[in-house]
Amino acid sequence: MNAYIFPGQGAQFSGMGLDLYENSPFAQELFENANDILGFHITDIMFEGSAEDLKETKVTQPAIFLHSVILAKTLGERFKPDMVAGHSLGEFSALVAAGALTFEDGLKLVSQRAQAMQKACELQPSTMAAVLGLDDDVVEKICAMTDGVVVAANYNCPGQLVISGEVEAVNKACEALKEEGARRALVLPVGGAFHSPLMEPAREELAAAIENTTFNKPNCPIYQNVTASAITDENEIKANLISQLTTPVRWTQSVQQMIADGAIHFTEVGPGKVLQGLVKKIHREAETASATFETNA
Template sequence: MNAYIFPGQGAQFSGMGLDLYENSAEAQELFEQANHILGFNITDIMFEGSADDLKQTKVTQPAIFLHSVILAKTLGSSFKPDMVAGHSLGEFSALVANGTLNFEDGVKLVSQRALAMQKACELQPSTMAAVLGLDDDIVEKICATTEGIVVAANYNCPGQLVISGEIEAINKACETLKEEGARRALVLPVGGAFHSPLMEPAREELAAAIENTTFSKPNCPIYQNVTANAVTDEAAIKNNLISQLTAPVRWTQSVQKMIDDGASLFTEVGPGKVLQGLVKKINRASETASATFEGNL
């Protein structure tokens, strides 16, 4: 079975999507539609902007979403997913790819999500840290016993977990994690504590937008971050998408469940190869690939 996976924040690079724009009339049309919806020319930043330009919250999330979704749309008849999943932001790309969301609504929701998260970050200084070389249960226990808000946020692969929370609590937890034998406990250069209770203001704001958006019956299951299970019910998909901002990304568990359900090939759609690397660390025997577009102009 063919599983298609969609990357999240951090996969952006200068020049992303330019090959699609230059070689596909359909891609050009979709990029220009996105410029109109967003109210600024995101294509200028994607194609020619610096790394700092691409780090702007209002740019990063829509840029990765557009690269992934437009690439999927230009694959034509070769794009036949049996199942999809996306890492954090990538879940929105996956939902357009499997027909749950239309393109325009996807662009709007991702833009609203990015701005809501930015506002939540400004309300309270917070951060995230990558923890390498410890079992998940040890990291979870240390988070639970550290004073302040600090939680497990991204279960990326065995031995790689990202924690999220208040700056002081993250720093204390990192010290304890190193004492417990973590190979690394490194604070990340991110704007705030994503996938933690500190994103509650963003969750509330995004919930209203999601509730007012039409979700269609998907053409294949999506394995959502919150549950790590196959979901096809539109109401459940909405609820999981709303919960995602304050709940952990269960990527390890999602990939394992997809394998258990018959996934034999994982194709990453979008910038970079980060997810392929994580899949290999979750199950070395899994076959992975990057979606590629040959051009039709």
């Protein structure tokens, strides 16, 4: 079975999507439509902006979404997923690609999500850290024992977990994790504590937008971050999307479940190859590839 996977924040690069824009009139039309919806020329920043320009949350999230979704749409008949999944932000790309959301609605939600997350970040100093070389349960235990807000946020692959929370709590947890034998416990250059209780203001804001958006039954199951299981019911999809901001991304568990359900080949749709690397670490025998578009689309 073929699984299509969609990357999240951090996969952006300067020049992303330019090849699509220049070689596909259909892609060009979608990019221009996106500029109108967003009210600014995101294409200028994607194609010509610096890495610093692309790091701004209100740009990063729509940019990765656009690259992924427009690439999926240019695949035409070749895009035949048996299942889809996306890492954090990538879940929105996956839902649009699978027909659960329209392109326009997906982009509006991603833009609102980015702005709501940015506002939540500004309310309280917070951060995230990557922890390498420890079992998940050890990391969870140390987070629970640390004063302040710090939680497991991204289960990326065995031995790689990202924690998230208040700056002081994350720093304390990193020290304790190193003492416990972590190969690395490194604070990440991010704007805030994504996928933690500190995102509650953003969750409330996004919840209202999601409730007011029409969702359709997807063309294939989506393995959502919150449950790491196959979902096709529109109401469940909505509820999980709302919960996603304050709960962990269960990527390891999602990929394991997709494989248990028959996935053999994983195609990453969007910028970078981060998810392919994670899939290989979760299941060495899995086949992985990057999606490539047809110039006549």
